[in-house]
Amino acid sequence: MSVLVYTENWSGKFKKLSYEIVSFAAAIAKEMGSPVTALSIGHVADDELKSLGKYGANKVLNVQDDRFESLDNKALADAVAKAAESESAKVVIFAHNNEGKAIAPRVSVKLNAGLVTGVTGLPVSVDPFVVRKKVFTGKAFANIQIKTDVKVITFAQNSYEVVETPTDTAIEAFDPQISDGEFNTVVKDTHLITGKVLLTDAEIVVSGGRGMKGPENWGGLEELGELLGAGMACSRPVSDEGWRSHEEHVGQTGKIIAPNLYLAFGISGAIQHLGGVNSSKYIVAINKDPEAPIFEASDYGIVGDAFKVIPQLIEAVKEMKANK
Amino acid sequence: MKILVLISNVPDTTTKIRFTGDNKAFDATGVQWIINPWDELALTRAMELKEAGGVEKITVANVGAKITEPTLRKALAVGADDAIRIDAEPLDAYFVATQLAEVAKDYDLILAGIEASDYNGAGVGGMLAEMMGINSVSAVSGIDLENGELKIHRDIDGGSQVLTVPTPLVAIVQKGIAIDPRIPAMRGIMMARKKPLNVVPPVDAEARTEFLTYELPAPKAACKMVDEDNAKELVRLLREEAKVL
Structure with missing residues (x-):
């Protein structure tokens, strides 16, 4: 049993959101009495992966496979679901951002899990598993129970503080064994905005x-x-x-x-x-x-x-x- | 190419939100219902692609009780060719996606709004793609159809990309896919009355989540006012009191 947290990287680096989401996962895992496994897909140096331990990750699964660079939603979801299965994850956590929103719904279907997106703060309770989120575009809150054995949630940025809980972290290479046929997204052109602060990233x-x-x-x-x-x-x-x-x-x-x-x-x-x-x-x-x-x-x-x-x-x- | 646009029936964006029965249910009294704003942009883009040629049919689909029919009629008035209403209360995203998977098989491109403005679930599009075993792209801000091939524009952190992805495909769309939503014209409203609106019975499915209770946000503390001629004080407050500078 474990809590699996998907930690995406930005050109091989983590950022505040990554540490926030690992801290959040560690707090949930503590309540459930289970360890935290982070899943990283892409080329991230070992030192950077180790930094997740500072916030409570007991283990980091490291997937190094260039094919995922196209961010193919189907293949990524398959990889995350395979990691969740191999870790017997009961809770799978994504950030509520472009990548998390793209993958989490697919993963929830694969794992026969209920999904709640945009969770703000720690669960109201872990048994039954009840989380809180904003509804009606911020005009109200809802308390939602996930009734399945495995739960998938996306975490709303800035709704939990980064907490340091230094932990010994094991880094393990992980190959989800996704066949070439699963990768169907072809990137023809990428346009990166440079020299400007990104709106969705700005403090x-x-x-x-x-x-x-x-x-x-x-x-x-x-x-x-x-x-x-x-x-x-x-x-x-x-x-x-x-x-x-x-x-x-x-x-x-x-x-x-x-x-x-x-x-x-x-x-x-x-x-x-x-x-x-x-x-x-x-x-x-x-x-x-x-x-x-x-x-x-x-x-x-x-x-x-x-x-x-x-x-x-x-x-x-x-x-x-x-x-x- | 056949396009299916998923339509969520949501309260008008200016609705004052209230709950009934110990805050256990949304109070729909007096609420005006509209097409979810992102779904409306998706339908607008579908219409633009059809007018440019290469799209033979646009269907709109919704999971909901009979009260959602005016919203579907509005989508027909905007220009969809036909509509499907799966006759069930939309219990949660999983339930809705399960129902839609039954009617979505014959379409090449399925458009879903990035979320619905009521429960902000952001789940149906991706779930539907997974259930059907087909591709999906999220955060789509543009779709072009060139010589029968789709070019998908997607936002990523720090920029954007142009992609090709084989059909059938679920595109989960956001702002940018179209600029202004299309408003039905009188002729469209007249024609919509005659267009097919097919009511389909639901398949067995269980919700995986349950909305237990709702709360309105706590009233915000009064806004602290600073004099117009003393704006420097604002910077001091933000630095020393709020500690955000």
Whole structure:
């Protein structure tokens, strides 16, 4: 019996999310009295794999096979399911991101397991196995029981702290023996965005709405974003008007993000917009209209003109950085 | 090429969410139902591909009781050729995928929204592909049809990719697949009344998960206000109080 956690890598490296999800798996395993096995697919150096032990992984299964680079959903799911079977995993955990969402549903079918996605925090109980998640795009929470023997869950980023529980970790090579016929995805072209902070990865996000009045007024926001190492976002009307690219649209039908800090300039806070950002740790609103609904969802606010506030913020952040 | 678009019937995105019976069930009183926004974008793209040639038929399918029929009629009014309603309460993603697997066999491309805006499950598309033993691609932000071959655009962490994947294929789509959802025109609404809406009995299946209770989020503490002329104070608060800078 074990808890299996799928730890993806980014060009051979793990990041905060990897340690967060292993910490989360270790906490569940502790409650269940079982060990934690991490599964890594791709070329990750042994030292990097060992780093998962710091957060509670007892064992790391290491799959080194270039064929998985195409991220073929079917083959990846098959590999994870085989690892789960060989470890007699009772709980299989993925991150609730592009890769986790792509594979977890397939794995759940293979393992005859119930699936809950976007789990926030530790299970309410492990026997019966009840987890909590946001539903209605952040407008409510649900407590959901998984009734099958094996459980598959995806874990919502930023919903558990990284906890160090140094553990001796064994690294084992693992060959899931997937035949060539399972790999059907052919990558024709890859376009990587460089030199920009990825929105879904950013710890701080600077966002502009219709109150910014036009695309020519984004200079200040971009400067502030750069100083803070922030990702840039916008509301739906802004991307619909073509002021900013659709890539930056956050909201119920755009990207759903959960940064530590979300700074909203000239965004009124329609319910659909809040649905995409209400998992942020802190929301700050700058808006002319004191009645704007964004203030109800915010932790800090300024009622005022964004164009007067932005230069002050830039100056204050520069000062802060100079004094660090 | 035949396309099947999976349609989830969800409360309008502006709905105030309430629960009944000790918070054990969603209160549907007075709720306006719509096509799940991502499914609507999927249907829009399917229509665009059909208009460009190369798509012979678009079917929409939903698992739900009779109350979901107006939503399916709307999908027909947007332009789908026919609709399938599997007559059962959608208990969970596994149950829904099991039902859809029965009607999805004859299609080359199956489009599913990345999640539904009610239970945010994000599970049906991938489960369906696995049950049918076919390929799936998630986080799809574009689909082109060139000389009968599908080119799939997928978002990955840090960028995007163009892929080819053999059909039959489940594409799990998100924002970008189409920009604006298509609104039915009067002519479409008239024609939709005559299009086939086939009601199919469900197959035996059990739910693997059970929604026990719901909660509304705790009311947020009052927003701390900072004066417009003293924006520097905001940076201090974010650094010293919230500790996020």
